[in-house]
Amino acid sequence: MSSIIEIxxxxxxxxxxxxxxxxxxxxVEKGDIxxxxxxxxxxxxxxxxxxxxxxxxxxxxxxxxxxxxxSLSHSEIAKNIxxxxxxxxxxxxxxxxxxVLMGRAPHLDLFESPGEEDFKIAEKSLESLNISxxxxxPYTEISGGERQLVFIALVLTQEPSVLLLDEPxxxxxxxxxxxxxxxxxxxxxxxxxxxxSSHFPDQAFISANKVAIMRDKNFIDMGTPEEVITEQxxxxxxxxxxxxxxxxxxxxxxxxxxx
Amino acid sequence: xxxxxKLKITDVLGNISNKFTAHNIxxxxxxIIPLVLLFLFSFLIGRYPVSPLDVxxxxxxxxxxxxxxxxxxxDTIIFQIRLPRIIAAMMVGAALSVAGxxxxxxxxxxxxxxxxxxxxxGAGFGAALAILLSLGGLMIQISAFIGGxxxxxxxxxxxxxxxxTSMLTLVLCGIAVESFFAALIALSKYVADPFQQLxxxxxxxxxxxxxxTNQDLLLMGPPIxxxxxxxxxxxxxxxxxxxxxxxxxxxGVNIKSLQAIIIVSCTVITASAxxxxxxxGWIGLVIPHVARMIVGPDHKVLLPASIILGAFFLLLIDDVxxxxxxxxxxxxILTAIxxxxxFLYLLSKSKEVWA
Numbered sequence: 001m002s003s004i005i006e007i008x009x010x011x012x013x014x015x016x017x018x019x020x021x022x023x024x025x026x027x028v029e030k031g032d033i034x035x036x037x038x039x040x041x042x043x044x045x046x047x048x049x050x051x052x053x054x055x056x057x058x059x060x061x062x063x064x065x066x067x068x069x070x071s072l073s074h075s076e077i078a079k080n081i082x083x084x085x086x087x088x089x090x091x092x093x094x095x096x097x098x099x100v101l102m103g104r105a106p107h108l109d110l111f112e113s114p115g116e117e118d119f120k121i122a123e124k125s126l127e128s129l130n131i132s133x134x135x136x137x138p139y140t141e142i143s144g145g146e147r148q149l150v151f152i153a154l155v156l157t158q159e160p161s162v163l164l165l166d167e168p169x170x171x172x173x174x175x176x177x178x179x180x181x182x183x184x185x186x187x188x189x190x191x192x193x194x195x196x197s198s199h200f201p202d203q204a205f206i207s208a209n210k211v212a213i214m215r216d217k218n219f220i221d222m223g224t225p226e227e228v229i230t231e232q233x234x235x236x237x238x239x240x241x242x243x244x245x246x247x248x249x250x251x252x253x254x255x256x257x258x259x
Numbered sequence: 260x261x262x263x264x265k266l267k268i269t270d271v272l273g274n275i276s277n278k279f280t281a282h283n284i285x286x287x288x289x290x291i292i293p294l295v296l297l298f299l300f301s302f303l304i305g306r307y308p309v310s311p312l313d314v315x316x317x318x319x320x321x322x323x324x325x326x327x328x329x330x331x332x333x334d335t336i337i338f339q340i341r342l343p344r345i346i347a348a349m350m351v352g353a354a355l356s357v358a359g360x361x362x363x364x365x366x367x368x369x370x371x372x373x374x375x376x377x378x379x380x381g382a383g384f385g386a387a388l389a390i391l392l393s394l395g396g397l398m399i400q401i402s403a404f405i406g407g408x409x410x411x412x413x414x415x416x417x418x419x420x421x422x423x424t425s426m427l428t429l430v431l432c433g434i435a436v437e438s439f440f441a442a443l444i445a446l447s448k449y450v451a452d453p454f455q456q457l458x459x460x461x462x463x464x465x466x467x468x469x470x471x472t473n474q475d476l477l478l479m480g481p482p483i484x485x486x487x488x489x490x491x492x493x494x495x496x497x498x499x500x501x502x503x504x505x506x507x508x509x510x511g512v513n514i515k516s517l518q519a520i521i522i523v524s525c526t527v528i529t530a531s532a533x534x535x536x537x538x539x540g541w542i543g544l545v546i547p548h549v550a551r552m553i554v555g556p557d558h559k560v561l562l563p564a565s566i567i568l569g570a571f572f573l574l575l576i577d578d579v580x581x582x583x584x585x586x587x588x589x590x591x592i593l594t595a596i597x598x599x600x601x602f603l604y605l606l607s608k609s610k611e612v613w614a
Contacts, residue, residue, distance in 0.1 A: 054505055078511025085506060091367040092501055092556035102499045106511030113495040113559055158510065 002066070003027035004193045005051060005081070005162050010060030012043070012050055020046050021217045024060070028162070028210070033184060033194040035204040035225075038214035039238055044197035045086070047214070048164050051195060052081040064162075078106035082155030083164045087171050088147065093138035096150050100125055103157025118157075125156040129183065145176040152183065163187065165196035169203060181207040201229045201242070202253040213237050229253050286554050290567045294349075297571060301345045301578050307336050339473065346480075347471040347535055348577040349570035352542060354483045354532040356569025357562055358525040359543030360550065361490050364497040364558055365521045366426050369551075373529045373543040376433035376522065380440035381410020382533035387447035387460045396470070399463070400479060400534040407530025410436050411522070426504070426518075465589030466537035468577050479531040486528035490562060493520060497558040539573070541594040545602045546572055552605060572598075 011022035020043040028034045036044050049055040051062055053069050062069045064080055082103075090099070103125070104118040114122075126132045131149050134142060139150060148168065155163060168184065169177040177200075185207050188194050198204060204211045204225045211229060212222040215237055221228045234242040234253065241256045302314040317329050317337045329337075358373035366375070374380065385406020389399040417432040444464070451457040496517055500507045508514050529543070550564040573590070576597060580588045 049505075052509055054508055073511075074508055074513055075511035078509060081509075083506075083509035085503075085509075088503070088506065090502055091369065092364070092551075094498065094556050098498065098557050099502075102502060102510060105496070105499045105507075108495075110496065110517075111492040154510075 003029050003063075004032075004065060005195070006061075006063040006066075007051065008061045008063065010047075010050065010062070011058050012046055012055065013058055016058075019058075019217055021214070023218055026212060026219070026222065028193045028195055030161075030191055030193055031188050032210055033188050033196070033208045034210045034212070035208035036195070036197045036212050036214055037199075037201055037204065037229075037237065038197075040199075042214045043217070044214055045166050048083075048166050048195060048197055051162075051164055052077050052083050054083065075106040078158055078160070080160050081162045081164060082158045082160035084148075084151050084155055084166065084168060086166045087144075088151055090139050093140040096131075096134045096137050096139055096142065097122060097126070099139045099150055100153045100157050103154040106158055121159070122153075122157050125153040128156065129153050145172050148172060148176070148180065149183075156187075160192070162193045162195065165194065167197050167199060170199055177203070178206070201234060204229060205251050205253060226251065287560055287564050287567065290553070290564060290571075294567055294571045294574075297574055297578075298345060298349070301348075301574055302337060302341050304578050304582050305336070305341065307332075309333065309336060309341075313337070343471050343473045343476055344468050344577065345574060346476055347468050348574040350476070350480060350483055351468075351532040351536055351539065352546075352569040352571070352573025352576075353566040354487065354528045354569070355539065355543040355573075356546035356550070356565040357487055357490055358528045360547035360558070360561055360565040361494075361497060361521050361525055362543075363547055364501040365518060366430060367501050367503070369548065370544070371430075372540070373525055374437070374540070375430055376414045376526065377410035377436035377440060378407040378526050378529045379533055379538055379540075380437045380444065381413075382407035382530050383464055383538055384440045384443045384447065385409075386463055386533075386537070387444050387451075390456050390459050390463065391447055391451055393456075397474075397478070400475065403534040404479070404482075404530045406440075407533060408526060410440055411526045415522070462589065463537045464591070466539040466591035466594075467580075467587065467589055468536045469581075469587055471535060475535055479535045482527050482531045486524040486531075487566065489520065489524045490528075493517065494558045494562040497521070497562075501558070536590065539590050539594055541591075541598045542569055542573060545598050548602065549605060 006027040008025055010024045011019055013019045024047065026034065036047065038044050046055060050057050053062075053074065056070075064072065064077065069077055100122045101114050101118060104114045104121065108114060108118070123132070126135060129149050129152060131146065131153065134146060134150065139147065142150070148171070163184075165184070168180050172180060181203055184194055184196070196208075208225055210222070211225045212219045213228060213233055214220075220236065221233055229244065231242055231244060234240065240258060243254050243256060245252055245254060299311070299314060303309055303311060313329070313333055314337065317333060320329055321338065355373055359371070362371045362373050362375060363369050382403040383406070386399050386403040388406070389402035394402065414429065414433045414436045417436070418429045421428045448457060448460055451460055496512060499510055499512050500514065500517055500521075502510075504514050507517075532539075546569045547561070547565050550561055550568050553568075554560045554564045573594075576590055576593050579597070580590055580593050
């Protein structure tokens with residue numbers, strides 16, 4: 001199968017010489033959920049932002065459907081890649097519907113405002129996540145979990161083929177974490193490719209089909225969750241001991257107490 | 260047949276009310292009515308008595324093919340004195356309000372006014388300098404306009420020298436440039452001839468529409484109107500931009516060019532407004548808030564509403580300024596004296612909570 005998004009020999013630095021990462025390669029195919037694990041500050045967020053050109057690589061390439069993203073405009077990228085930040089706040093109390101409608105921006109000209117068709121697409125995104133009831137509420141007054149869903153709806157309104165999620169579960173309660181993973185899984189079944197970073201190796205078991213561990217400016221391992229999330233790798237990555245246990249319908253990664 | 264039509268109508272109406280914004284658009288249209296009434300009423304105010312009938316006849320005779328003729332003195336009063344002043348008040352009010360609303364969206368901060376990047380202080384110094392050099396009225400306007408543009412250009416260039424130009428650095432540089440030009444204004448006052456130039460500078464800085472002529476409008480009107488049209492065209496994108504730079508970019512917005520369009524338009528608008536009537540504070544900050552309380556934060560309706568409300572407010576203020584006492588009260592003083600308590604009242608009434 002041909003890859004939707006591919007990153008080749010990528011390196012990045014903020015100041016020109018201290019590399020955040022270098023020599024990174026991976027590719028994501030249709031329906032993949034690619035989960036990047038790693039300790040705080042290893043550059044997971046930076047890597048994800050390089051995929052839709054929010055940040056630019058020092059060297060290397062990002063290919064979107066075999067096209068170099070540096071040859072594409074921001075709106076062409078946004079038609080294909082949706083990005084969901086770790087946390088988002090709005091200054092102005094826009095209604096949820098107005099926020100979701102903003103996802104139409106890449107499809108509209110500079111002077112255009114959304115029209116009937118765009119309203120329909122935005123309504124559909126809200127429906128697909130079962131949050132139509134939020135439509136008229138001010139975005140600034142809904143809960144963090146709801147805001148996350150609204151932002152996912154916004155990104156779906158872009159009608160992308162790739163979703164980038166930066167630690168989608170880190171600000172959510174226990175239940176919403178699993179519900180969000182479930183939504184991500186459903187979206188991937190509809191054909192979307194997902195690249196996400198996470199602080200929870202266990203969640204990779206729940207949703208991902210590809211996992212990479214980022215450490216010391218590179219991936220130290222990449223493969224299926226079962227291959228990559230091992231007791232040795234977790235010790236190396238996080239400096240703690242874990243136990244990988246079979247709990248019936250899946251395997252789980254359980255941290256042990258530090259002795 | 261009738262039933263299907265009725266059904267269709269309710270369908271369409273339902274559709275419209277679904278559209279959310281539609282409700283607000285009709286509010287915007289409703290806002291126009293008091294503006295039109297105030298516009299007509301403003302012709303009646305002044306030392307020379309003009310009756311409502313005179314105004315309607317005169318306007319009718321001027322703009323529609325009719326055979327009425329009106330007396331030359333009435334013609335002068337209405338078209339040479341009162342009309343330019345009314346138009347200028349509405350235009351400046353609209354200009355400052357729409358620039359304020361756009362800047363608040365651009366900087367994602369409801370406390371920002373259009374003078375944040377130094378345009379007002381720069382224009383003020385431009386005017387003060389022209390007065391010091393004993394240049395004429397036209398040159399004062401042009402010099403004010405240029406001063407405003409120079410100040411914002413300086414702000415932009417300074418912010419460029421910092422790494423990672425963000426909107427925050429731009430505002431910080433704007434504050435520095437603003438105080439620099441404020442100091443230059445103070446210096447101009449200090450060195451000015453205290454009997455001739457100083458009062459001129461002081462009055463000019465407090466803002467007045469007393470001396471506005473049709474020629475002023477022809478000079479400063481076009482840049483204001485063009486700037487407003489550009490902002491209106493891109494107004495929906497300001498929503499997207501106000502979600503944050505990174506978010507907007509990931510939604511496909513070319514943020515650099517959009518920011519540049521907004522800054523240039525607002526600067527040209529504000530500099531021209533200051534050129535017409537001096538410095539009038541407060542409107543650019545308050546009117547967008549009032550508009551937001553009425554139509555909500557969606558810039559698609561917020562910008563038109565700000566334009567209408569701004570035009571209404573400054574026209575009202577100017578009417579008050581020329582009738583309250585026998586001497587005209589400078590506009591800058593009135594906008595604050597009337598605007599500030601009114602704004603506090605609205606704030607205490609509004610449900611909006613700023614996080």
